[in-house]
Amino acid sequence: xxxxxxxxxxxxxxxxxxxxxxxxxxxxxxxxxxxxxxxxxxxxxxxxxxxxxxxxxxxxxxxxxxxxxxxxxxxxxxxxxxxxxxxxxxxxxxxxxxxxxxxxxxxxxxxxxxxxxxxxxxxxxxxxxxxxxxxxxxxxx
Numbered sequence: 210x211x212x213x214x215x216x217x218x219x220x221x222x223x224x225x226x227x228x229x230x231x232x233x234x235x236x237x238x239x240x241x242x243x244x245x246x247x248x249x250x251x252x253x254x255x256x257x258x259x260x261x262x263x264x265x266x267x268x269x270x271x272x273x274x275x276x277x278x279x280x281x282x283x284x285x286x287x288x289x290x291x292x293x294x295x296x297x298x299x300x301x302x303x304x305x306x307x308x309x310x311x312x313x314x315x316x317x318x319x320x321x322x323x324x325x326x327x328x329x330x331x332x333x334x335x336x337x338x339x340x341x342x343x344x345x346x347x348x349x350x
Contacts, residue, residue: 269301269302269311272307272310272311272314280306283309285309290305293305293308293309293312296308
């Protein structure tokens, strides 16, 4: 019988990660090769992160340096407001307006096929309006 003051000697089994192999399960040569591959991959991580950082930095600098021509008031969700605020707090943008402008520009680029269709439909609508105006103007009174 155990008392609350006695510890049970119940050692949990050793947890083995799927990526971990015991020394007795693999040969020395394979172990060395695996360790070398892991080191190679790990050594490339800083270079990859640096390249990603440069790309993000260039994109943001381009967005910030773009000349603002219009000011538009928009309603946004609380979630969008939080995301804009995070970008400002992180120092990515100087204001929520800059962050919103950047995100709007990026959204427009992403939706280019939609805007091509809208442009086509607007041209068609203008053609129909001109046709209607022509009917009204040419009709004898």
